[in-house]
Amino acid sequence: MALIDERVAAQVREELQGLEQPVRLAVAFQSLADPESEEVRRLVEELCGLHPKLRYEPVNFVLDQARVAALGIKRTPAIAVLQEPGDGQEQDFGLRLYGLPSGYEFGSLIEAVLDVSSGRPQLQPATLEALRALPSAVHLQVFSTPT
Amino acid sequence: MRLAWQLALASDKITVDGVEVTLYEDLVQRYRISSVPKTVVGESLELVGARGEEALLELVQKAAAGGGASGLIV
Numbered sequence: 305m306a307l308i309d310e311r312v313a314a315q316v317r318e319e320l321q322g323l324e325q326p327v328r329l330a331v332a333f334q335s336l337a338d339p340e341s342e343e344v345r346r347l348v349e350e351l352c353g354l355h356p357k358l359r360y361e362p363v364n365f366v367l368d369q370a371r372v373a374a375l376g377i378k379r380t381p382a383i384a385v386l387q388e389p390g391d392g393q394e395q396d397f398g399l400r401l402y403g404l405p406s407g408y409e410f411g412s413l414i415e416a417v418l419d420v421s422s423g424r425p426q427l428q429p430a431t432l433e434a435l436r437a438l439p440s441a442v443h444l445q446v447f448s449t450p451t
Numbered sequence: 452m453r454l455a456w457q458l459a460l461a462s463d464k465i466t467v468d469g470v471e472v473t474l475y476e477d478l479v480q481r482y483r484i485s486s487v488p489k490t491v492v493g494e495s496l497e498l499v500g501a502r503g504e505e506a507l508l509e510l511v512q513k514a515a516a517g518g519g520a521s522g523l524i525v
Contacts, residue, residue, distance in 0.1 A: 362477075376466075397459050398463075402469070404473065412469055431461070434512060435461045435464075444459075445470055447472050448489070449471065
């Protein structure tokens with residue numbers, strides 16, 4: 305049985321009409337130790353079937369350690385949202401989702417896909433200027449629940 | 452969540468983890484998450500609730516400047 309039903313799939317297809325650059329969704333999973341990550345893997349695979357510019361990349365958290373390290377993934381289930389401008393290149397803006405992207409968080413995943421695809425932030429000019437002047441790296445964690 | 456995504460798009464100095472906490476009780480305890488959304492900037496600056504661009508930027512600037520002191524905006 306599909307995790308994304310036809311009604312939701314139709315809405316998502318509509319939203320994804322705005323995709324610009326292709327987007328790769330790398331899903332870190334470990335099926336035995338973390339059964340929920342298998343559900344995330346299925347969900348993302350189904351999502352990627354909804355638009356030709358979406359690419360699905362399974363990343364085995366235990367076996368693909370080089371890829372896990374390159375993506376900076378710390379636990380499962382995780383999704384790295386990467387722009388794939390072409391020729392096998394990858395643009396990593398540093399967006400990661402951890403946990404189950406269900407309910408409200410499914411919307412956050414779609415927003416991340418759309419944002420990474422465009423690569424253009426919609427922020428005030430003063431904010432963009434302030435960000436250009438940041439003296440060092442900053443990591444943000446945004447915690448949420450599905451409802 | 453989307454505001455944080457936007458900051459990451461705008462600066463290669465910013466990375467963002469969007470964390471749905473249901474599976475991660477250790478993170479709930481570690482960051483004392485009692486309501487969501489909650490944003491942790493660096494390891495010690497916190498913002499509770501959906502806040503605007505200016506409020507989040509202020510915390511990001513503090514963290515980038517080495518603001519190690521704890522701070523909570525509710």
